[in-house]
Amino acid sequence: MHAGQSTGLAFGPARCPGQVGLHDVPLGTCVPAFRATLLDQKVIAGIGNIYASEILYRSKIHPLHSTRLLSSKRAKEQLGLLLRSTVEILENAVYPLGEPATLRDEFRVYEKEGTSCSRRGCGGKIRRQAQNGRSSYFCPRCQKR
Secondary structure, eight states: OOTTSSSSOOOOTTTSTTOOOGGGSOTTTSOSSHHHHHHOTTTSTTOOHHHHHHHHHHHTOOTTOOGGGOOHHHHHHHHHHHHHHHHHHHHHHSOGGGOOOOGGGGOSSTTOTTSBOOSTTOOOBOEEEEETTEEEEEOTTTSOO
16 A cells, blocks of 8 residues: 555654655645645654654754755755654654653754754754744754745
8 A cells, every 4th residue: 555545644754764755745836844844744644843843953954944945956955864864853753662762852952942052063042933833943043044
């Protein structure tokens, strides 16, 4: 069965490593921002608000950045980083041998509003912005729009 045929949900990256399918997202046609793509359960099942903020931070993509604004070369680079960050975040979120995950201790932006960016040499301050009724956390210096 193909992802999305019966439930409308995509397979989660943790269940299908290497087959996430972000490269199939039609840039500039149906999604206004990268964050919306990550939260769309038809693209990747299982990514919620917390992980979306962390993935975008690690990918250096502003949560409101429109996919329509990317050049082809830049889009490929950012989608590659986005894919690697997504897999990394979700692999760390899985409980090893039933033990609680420690990813919360590794959050770099989520619920860190007003703190200094953890990226070396940045010096920016983490901001929180409401987006579609949810909080989005990001560094405005690292994640330029």
